[in-house]
Amino acid sequence: MSDPRPILWTPTKERAEQSRMAAFQRWLKSEKGLEFEDYNALWMWSVSDLDGFWTAIRDYFDLPFSGGSGVVLAERKMPGAEWFPGVRTNFARQMLRSAETRPDEVALIVQSETFGRCELTWAELAHRVASVATHLRAMGVGQGDRVVAVLPNTETATIAFLACASIGAIWSLCAPDMGHVAILDRFRQIEPKVLIAQDGYVHAGKLVDRRAALDTIRAGLDTLEHTVLIPVAGGLGDDVTAWSNLTDTKAELSFADLPFDHPLWIVYSSGTTGNPKPIVHGHGGILLEGAKQSLHQDLKAGDRFSWLTSSGWIMWNVQFVALGQGATVFLFDGAANHPDMLEVWRCVARERLTNFGVGAAFVTLCVKAGIRPRDELDLSTLKALGTTGSPLTADGYEWVYDAIDPDIWLAPISGGTDLCGAFVGGNPMLPVRAGEMQCRYLGNAVRSFDPEGNEIIGEVGELVCTEPLPSMPLYFWGDTDGSRLFESYFDIYPGIWRHGDWIEITPEGGSVIYGRSDATINRKGLRLGSSEIYRAVESLPEVFDSLVVDLEFLGRDSFMPLFVVPAPGVELDDDLKAKINTAIREAVSPRFIPNDIIEIKEVPRTLSGKKLEVPVKKLLLGGDPAKVVNRDSMANPESFEFFITYAAQRT
Incomplete structure (x- = not known):
């Protein structure tokens, strides 16, 4: 077994006790009579007593569930697990709770190269969601209909998605810099009724005109009935509706009462080979997973959160973890290296962010550029930095503690689009070791398997998940017999999810991702x-x-x-x-x-x-x-x- 990696950071006792993870453990003790000697014992309970753990997440976060028979997991199997049968819910209801309790506080801040900077309060966000939902209904959009979008990471995509979720429509999003063939390969499969798009954007100071690509996309979607456009590169045609016409109608905010497993959104595999896999997630499963993630990211109302992401990456979806906890979300839309590699860090300082996340490749670029943000900027509000997308090297860890803050909590995560969550990542109560993620996420029965299916510790093996998760795909769109889903995750170890990453689980309970196993x-x-x-x-x-x-x-x-x-x-x-x-x-x-x-x-x-x-x-x-x-x-x-x-x- 490998020797323990050097510790780079340890939380103070006060900081650990003030974390949401600590608050959750105190609640478990007072409300459920459960007490654990350490995190590994808590994790073991969470993946052994699935009914008890996921009920605790529902109750602790007071998620908007109603009805049901009291059954948590109808059948403990993969694939095909059925969670909370009979329960009704709506994802958007949780996302907009703060509009009732803190209407005048800021919900979204947007910094866009195309549109500049803007803010939306919770009341303004709720008003626009209600207005857009009203117009979508008028277009004939109902429960189960697909609404697709080609939009950057601005408030438009957030509002449109929440409007869809509120009425039970199914959302799917592509980034505007994606090729039209790739977009059509995705959207054709799900037969959308409405397209919401932006016809251009500014990147690195230059206007990118996407009108021709959008014309091709519209022509290639036979089921399309309506197009809503945000004009940037040109004007509005006669056959489109202006986005601005949808956002300012006085309307009452309402939420469809949906089954727990009603489809929320469709996301896609990377699509580098073959036809992209249209992965369907449900309202209830994503609500549970997002609430649990907030423990690992230490997010609460009043925090200021951002993840440097394009709208085409699953980390766009993960921004709703913060929104659902009442945190202010900062959306960045532009070139991360324009005018230089410090620009993003200037935003972090100016917006007084508390929690910030980036791709590991961005950290590598910062290291290569030789920048030291702490020497030029006030980053004193930043308490946590996350990374994902690829393994963060030990050099990347060292740069963060040298160039950002020696007292920051660095919490890399590793998961996937497939489950819209992380398998392994951070815990604000544990020390940070160089090149290592702190823990396996609660509820995620992550193991390392050798080729024969034996669990191994301190050695590199296949990352597997041996118990079902509420946020695992409901199905792939169009995969009527489930064969494609089975072949993607379950054909190597029957009944066990194989993710396709190499992982080492350390004796201390940490983990190291070594890359794709294939x-x-x-x-x-x-x-x-x-x-x-x-x-x-x-x-x-x-x-x-x-x-x-x-x-x-x-x-x-x-x-x-x-x-x-x-x-x-x-x-x-x-x-x-x-x-x-x-x-x-x-x-x-x-x-x-x-x-x-x-x-x-x-x-x-x-x-x-x-x-x-x-x-x-x-x-x-x-x-x-x-x-x-x-x-x-x-x-x-x-x-x-x-x-x-x-x-x-x-x-």
Whole structure:
């Protein structure tokens, strides 16, 4: 087993006791007679007594559930678990509770390159949601109808989604920078009735005109009956409705009384290969998961929360964790590096944020840029920083404590679009160790399995979840027999969710994510996540970015090429190659020195910034270039041309 990693931060006794996690434990003791010696004991109870735990979450957060027979879990199985049968609820009701108790306090703050800065109070947010819901009903939108949107991360998307949820319509959102083919691949599957879109946006100071793409999208959606438009690049056509016409009608806020498992939204897999999976989540399950997440993120009314996200990433959805607890949510819409890498941190300081989250790749860019926000900005209100999207390296941890605040609570999380939540992440009552996530989330029966399905501790294995979760997909849209859902998660370990990540559970109860298990490197029986290679290679100032794949051929030795993007002005010569090999040898193992090091201009990435290791691997193993990746789901599709040429040369 690995030695414990060094502790970088420990909460004071006062801070730990003031956390929501501590308050929840005190409530469990006083109301349920339950007391636990430590967090691991609390976690074990939460994944053993599913009825007791999820009932406690419902009761502690006073979630808007009504009816039902008192049954929590009709059948304890995966897939097919049925939660809270007979219960009625509505997600939007919880999100807008503060409009009744704190109407004049700020609910949303928006900083947009396109529109500037604005604020909405809880009363104003509720008014606009009620108005938009009234207009959607007038368009014939009812329970179960799909409303889709191509919008950035501004108040428009938030209002439109809550309006849909309030009437029981099903929401689905794509970011405006996504290609029209990728958008149609998603929206065609779910046959929407209404499209809400913005015809352009400003990014890095430049106007991006999306009118032609929107015309193509509208033409490709046969079921579309209405289009609502926010004009930026042009004017309004005769066949569209202006968004501004929907937002200022005096209307009473009301909420449809919906079954617990009524569909809330449809989100999608990354779509890098094959048709994107339209994942359906339910009102009740997402309410429970979001409430529980607020314990792990230490969120409460009065906090000021933001996650640096595009509207096409699942972290857009996670912003409702904060809104549902009455926190003020700050929405950032623009280029994170414009005019420089300090811009986002200026927003954090100016808006006095208490909880902030970013992709781990953003931290890496900050490290590369050499910025130290604490030297130039007042970040004294910031108590918690989260990261996700990819594993945060130990160097990233060190940068946060050096360049942001030595007393900040750094709480990386790892989960997925699939369950709209995290498997592992933070706990404000526990110490932070370098390169490690603090705990397994309550209610999430996360284990590490070896290939035979045995649980392992202190070793890298498959991330699995051995008990059902309320926020697991209800189904995939159009997957009538459930076969696609089964093949996605349950075909390796029957009855157990296999997520597709490599994870190490430490003896102390922490965890380390090593990357996608299907991108794992296997050198003569020693397995390694690619993130460890990246940690070694990208620590060199001469290397800007990298991608590694392990090509295993039946009956032949594996071939592991390393593709490198040198830093500006740097040449990939023999000296740099030797330096890279030395870094891998010293930081990882001589077994993982690559067979070849090749210079590239860009690493292929998804729209959410993840490296496309698996499609590159499939291509280099002989896959059809037209089938291994969906170019419209890539942030930089032109980068794939190099690998097509390289694959042809190898063949």
